[in-house]
Amino acid sequence: MEKRIEEAMNRQINMEYESAYLYLAMSLDAETKGMTGLSQWMFIQWLEELDHARILQKYMLSRGARIDLFSINVVEQKSWKNAFDMIKDSLEHERNVTKSINGLMKMAKELDDFATCSRLQWFVDEQVEEEESMRDVLGMLIMVSDCKASLLQYDRWLGERKYLQKSA
Numbered sequence: 001m002e003k004r005i006e007e008a009m010n011r012q013i014n015m016e017y018e019s020a021y022l023y024l025a026m027s028l029d030a031e032t033k034g035m036t037g038l039s040q041w042m043f044i045q046w047l048e049e050l051d052h053a054r055i056l057q058k059y060m061l062s063r064g065a066r067i068d069l070f071s072i073n074v075v076e077q078k079s080w081k082n083a084f085d086m087i088k089d090s091l092e093h094e095r096n097v098t099k100s101i102n103g104l105m106k107m108a109k110e111l112d113d114f115a116t117c118s119r120l121q122w123f124v125d126e127q128v129e130e131e132e133s134m135r136d137v138l139g140m141l142i143m144v145s146d147c148k149a150s151l152l153q154y155d156r157w158l159g160e161r162k163y164l165q166k167s168a
């Protein structure tokens, strides 16, 4: 693997761990505010980000590349005003992750690293799903925002999300 893409992939692994950390912070905040469904939903998001990092690591190892684990930045925001703000920030975060994955894909293409392009295609598709699920939750939150009972019902529904280990 070329050094340039190896380093960029390492930065992506770090970004996945930072995503995980962000969603864990959100899960904890939601729990303290009594939104137990949203907390569970974010907890699964945390697990999925760890899967993303693991999938990248596995690929790097199979290519004989070096994996460097960097320090993870502290999540500066500890509290979100409401579920809407939390999901809005999550969507923005996922859009940044998508940009980063697209940048990696561009680099892999420039380097004619077709194996990395193939692995990254999974992440390109995964980001479509990630942004879609954040947009879906955001849309639903806008719909139920005027009605406390509906909001409670929706929180319960979010809590039913099940974790399925991601594999590529």
Ligand SMILES: [Fe+2]
Pocket: 016, 019, 048, 049, 052, 097
């Ligand atoms: Fe991710």
